[in-house]
Amino acid sequence: MSVTLEFTVENDQFTLGQVLSGPPSMRIELERIVPTGTxxxxxxxxxxEDYASFEEKVVSHRFVEDIIAIDRVENAVLYRVTWHDDHTDLIRGITDAQGTVLQAFSNGGWEFHVRFPDHDKLSQFHNYTTDSGISIHINRTYTVTERTESVHQFGLSDEQREALVLGLRRGYFDTPSEASLDELANELGISQQAVSNRVRRGTKQVLSEILLSTAADFD
Incomplete structure (x- = not known):
């Protein structure tokens, strides 16, 4: 059974974090990882705000061969980064252990959600980080069954969860907000009213499950 690992790691612990850290201040999310030979x-x-400085910083790193903007939307750019073959670190450890990056974003350090085919592959990745001297902080691990039970616990529909997760990833809930309801609606392919309803009702459902279930503790 597949198992998902959620962990955080500091920028200085892996090449990608080192390349992307520092000014200019940009919000970064890993879209996916494509193994390409070695x-x-x-x-x-x-x-x-400053894409030109960001591109200049990244391409000047000794491990980066090139960075190319391959898609642009209203408030974000999708980049492809090509690396020189002579570096090995966290990303290689994930791909070697057949991990699939479900979510990864920069938050001072980095937070990763990675799914591995089974516990043996998870152990392979953990051993890799230990042997390579890469320090990660494990937040939790869970199987698909455990995750499904967790989601169902809050009574969320698939559509509500999708809207809430997208809002979190795009910074809709940040202060100030980094994404609008229109932008979320465009990405989901639905109307602004529909995404607003999903976010509002989903948030109410989660808060009700968490807060009202523990309200008796404070009475």
Missing amino acids: SAMPFLWVSG
């Missing part, structure tokens, strides 16, 4: 090619969604 290397791995990350696709990055980046939003912020």
Whole structure:
């Protein structure tokens, strides 16, 4: 059975974090990882104010061969980063252990959600980080069954969960907000009213399950 690992890691612990850290301040999310022979090619969604300085910083790193903007939307750019073949670190450890990056974003350090085919592959990745001297902080691990039970616990529909997760990833709930309801609606392919209803009702459902279930503790 597949198992998902959620962990955080500091920028200085892996090449991608080192390349992307520092000014200019940009919001970065890893789109996916494509193994390419002896290397791995990350696709990055980046939003912020100074794309030119960001591109210059990344391409000047000794491990980066090139960075190309392959798609642009209203408030973000999708980049493809090509690496030189002579580096090995966290990303290689994930791909070697057949991990699939479900979510990865920069938040001071980085937070990763990675699914592995089974516990043996998860152990392979953990051993890799230990042997390579890469320090990660494990937040939790769970199987598909455990995750499904967790989602069902809050009584969310698939559509509500999809809207809430997208809102979190795009910074809709940040202060100030980094994404509008129109932008979420466009990405989901639905109307602004529909996404507003999903976010509002989903948020109410989660808060009701968490807060009202524990309200008796404070009575």
